[in-house]
Amino acid sequence: MTVHFIGAGPGDPDLITVKGKKILKKCTVCFYAGSIIPKELLKHCSESTIKINTAPMSLSEIIGKIEDYYNKGHEIARLHSGDLSVWSAVNEQIKFLKKINIPFTLTPGVTSVSAASASLKQELTVPGLNQTVILTRTQGRASNMPEKETLENFAKSEAVLAIHLSIQNIETVVEKLRPFYGDDCPVKVIWQASWPDEKIIHSSIGKVENDLPSYVKRTALILVGKYLDTETFENSKLYDEAYERRFRTVDAGEKFEK
Secondary structure (H helix, E strand, O other): OOOOEEEEOOOOOOOOOOHHHHHHHHHEEEEEEOOOOOOHHHOOOOOOOEEOOOOOOOOHHHHHHHHHHHHHHOOOOEEEOOOOOOOOOHHHHHHHHHHHHHHHEEEEEOOOHHHHHHHOOOOOOOOOOOOOEEEEEEOOOOOOOOOOOOHHHHHHHOOOEEEEEEEHHHHHHHHHHHHHHHOOOEEEEEEOOOOOEEEEEEEEEOHHHHHOOOOOOOOOEEEEEEOOOOOOOOOOOOOOOOOOOOOOOHHHHHHHHH
């Protein structure tokens, strides 16, 4: 028996990995974060699966329930929104599972950044202009920010900033970034990325506070970058006819068969 942590993706029930879907199907118990995971995602579970909403539960309550079902011989799914690699709070759960010797696995999910990029119908990196995307957040109630991990420090690079869990701090975001990016720098706010009611607000640092609808209070990603709107750039060399690639002369089918 095992506890399977699964990244459920950004919201669209189809944006879950094939592996994650298969694990959900075989598990007899599913713990899910009901406050941020659409109920439609639970359709990937079997009809007989015991489904437990962890939204009103504390960490100790969740671990206690997991231990109880594990001892009863259940295969357990622990469904988290987005991807497990950032802001998923799996580390604190894993720490306790290790203490009580319960085995676990991690299955990654689609990130909100990936979903936002798809919704914007664009790549976030631009050849020759921007090759870095920084995923970060601002100070919140659940977790403090380390002293050196500030918006100002990240903004010095002028990279694209993907600012999570911070729409409630939009005034602070604007105040910290304006000196580095300027008022005209494009800002994209993607609310409920990949959900049926998804909304995209195209704005700028100088206007975004006034452009935000009143309902955008949570589950919104803020993208900031000087070249988010540009269509003027030189193509990369990747598909250039004069670019010598290691595998250009190798037949793709033959290569992968080997």
